[in-house]
Amino acid sequence: MPEIEKRSIEKTVYELSSQGRSTNLMPECDVPEAKLPVDLLHEDLHLPELSELDVVRHFIRLSQRNFCVDSGFYPLGSCTMKYNPKINEACARLAGFSQSHPLQPIDTVQGNLALMFELQEWLKEIGGFAAVSLQPTAGAQGELTALLMMRAYFRDRDETGRTQILIPDSAHGTNPASTTMAGFEALEIPSDEHGNLDLAALKAACDASVAGLMITNPNTLGLFERNIESIVRCVHNCGGLVYGDGANMNALVGAVRPGDLGIDVMHYNLHKTFGTPHGGGGPGSGPLGVSEKLASYLPGPMVCRLKNAEKSEPAEKIKPVYTLFTPEKSIGRMNSHFGSFGVFVRAYAYILQHGAEGLKQSALHAVLNANYLRERLRGIYPLSHDRTCMHEFVLQGKIEGSSVRAVDISKRLLDYGFHPPTTYFPLIVPEALMIEPTETESKQTLDAFADALKAIAQEAVDHPETLQTAPHATPVGRLDEVRAARKLKLRDDGLQIKL
């Protein structure tokens, strides 16, 4: 055991630190030194003292303790862990993009603005919306932005009695959380036995107190809301607006435009649908598409093309073609600048490489892969709903004749070299395992994953403790999350501090 222990613990930057060690990256000061305001200085700054090699080895060793799309299959439901093209990374690092300052005069950043303008236009077309703002920095911020816009919209119409937002019980947690932040009240609507929103319950809830409905389509069961048009009609009839949570848009690009279904406002997750990497937690980007009636409430600044912009003669100076504007009744700014510009570059590059047909093919294959994998697992694990799914599906991590739970199956998958599905979500399916293979995975990978899940099902019966004590092949074994929350240790800098 001591052997393993040594190998499997990576010291922290503070533990690696040696007093007096440093890497000097900075030049000599080439100007006369100014007098420092001594009483404003701190006495000591306790940061690590490392050589550059210490730093590189440390973070590379950490990287080796991290599962990622680049190293293996990552079928994390609702997260769309598709391949992140490397060319997009190279493009985002071009100096014009990565080294330009957000407050530069607009005529010095025409390349950036052109890129943003085109991306706005493409997202309008893909979703069937009248306008798109790129500003929200993630899906959740898109939700909050839209809800604040809805609030402003109803205030302008003197309909301040609309205080409720209807949310299906299968919804992601950000939906109700954003609702509260925007000052609305979340009212949960149940799902029916087909995994769709319960239309009767929706009808009963729709009245003059309703500001809107937030709906994810395909929903978090991976099922297309078959009654979507009736749902939208029902909400519109009571004067409410329909918010589309676009986290699952990977199934729909080129297959249907949410705007054509009557959705009033929707966020995209560029970090899901449009192939930008998740960064181990972020950054993301959550552009918002809206119908005509909400367009003037969008957060600014947005990019537009100048009306009188003409191609100037080559000899003349380049005249600006694009500029920034803030919509007339804008709710204001949602963050410091324009949102996650570096993510826009990657999404822009992604769309250009695919074109309309390539995007549609991606959606078709995402749905093909999910249905194929689902079929391969039929009979091994109970399906939440036996219907054709879209880009993902939900199984139950239950095996007849075994006491193992979904978490055990998930942890065991790690030993087989696969990232587990989303586990215990959506909340409405007991022992949920939510599987989203994405279109960039091959049949061989899907088959290997299905075989692993099949082998695990057998293990669950033959020797359940192997699963219950899994994982065994990871740098650490199953971690004690209860202890982490009870004996809080949220920092370790080698100093004793009273917490």
Place this chain on the structure above:
Amino acid sequence: MNYLPHTESERRAMLDTLGVSRMEELFADIPEHVRFPDLKLPLPPLPLSQMELEAHLRELAGQDVNATSHECFLGAGAYHHYIPATVDYVTGRGEFFTAYTPYQPEASQGMLQAMFEYQSMICQLTGMDVTNASHYDGATALAEAVRMALNLASDGRQKVILSPTVNPHYRETVQTYLLGSEASLIGEGVVPGEMGSLVALLDDRVAALVIQNPNFLGQFEDVAGLADQVHQAGALLIVVTDPIALGLFQPPGAYGADVVVADGQPLGIPLSFGGPYLGIFATRMQYVRQMPGRLVGETVDRSGRRGYVLTLAAREQHIRRARATSNICTNAGLMALAAATYLATLGKSGLRRVAELCYHKSHYAAQQLAERAGLAINPHKPDQPFFKEFSVQLPRPVEEVNRILLEDFGIIGGFDLGSCYFGFEQQMLIAVTEMKTKAAINRLVDALAKVTA
């Protein structure tokens, strides 16, 4: 081109397994009249090969002036600092950037430990007890801090004093975030830099007082006794800061801040036209259960080995839903990794050195501009110390001066303070970081001397 691995025969075999003949049949749940629209994605003819794509993007990026093509003296919240090669090397590892949020801790120890170390180093830097694993940027971190203070005020306090010297974009963002609440922001009309007038606004309806230090104008605020006054009034002190300044200057924790927020962009994150950046959020341990955002904590595995997990999740949207402390899910994990790598690389002496260089170089620039161009430095408060940014009074509009600097001298000039402050007309806010050589500063001085003569 696209990234589909399917061969024709594989696709056929998969369709056969499903008993359908075409993939389109799987979409029958979508109402037919809107199914498979003809998407019009114009300009340029699509799709592009990787070679064509790169050429096209090079052409676009080539239209942009940037901090490597020109000397950049523009700051105002986003700065051109040196990024050690280690940062791009580490954040460029697919192991980190192609992972999701570490929901499966056993397979994500790398990112979790890196976040734990980020939290540890930011606590040291800010002088606070606990740091979360990031927000989108400085503005949204501040908005969340203000929301936390309002939620903590059990006695229904609904006012927040927001100093006018807080970054104007941050103030706008806070305003938007509060649209859904009853809360109001006050302090707008106070003369920038007059701490006494801000303190005078404290009463039993105020949940928090927010200052920026060094402030948006680059200067240090007079914080002596401030925290006591705020706390006596039953409010929280929220401080927006610049993490580079903390390499040399007292952390807000030392003068009594309850929440410290900052944009972590200066810590190894490129300007990238405004994002993605890093929202730093640190507070005191007593507020840990009310704070927003993810937290990484230390624990042990089944055999007692040390490991890291996401913890106190009961605050978060995926557990608490409508009653969560925030809706944040995706954050700025990779940017926090950049900051952790930056801080580990520069370390104790390196960060101090960066701060010293910023201080000396900006003071040299100010002194030269006063002497050789005859410009008034920080005209509104000439005696207040500053860190790496200062303002100068110009005899003509900033926009006009910037145009000449750009076209005739290859310089990206400073920020036009008159665009957001009354009484600051024709004042330019100039940022001088460690990236500026003496020669570059002299070029700016010569240029401004000429333009303003």
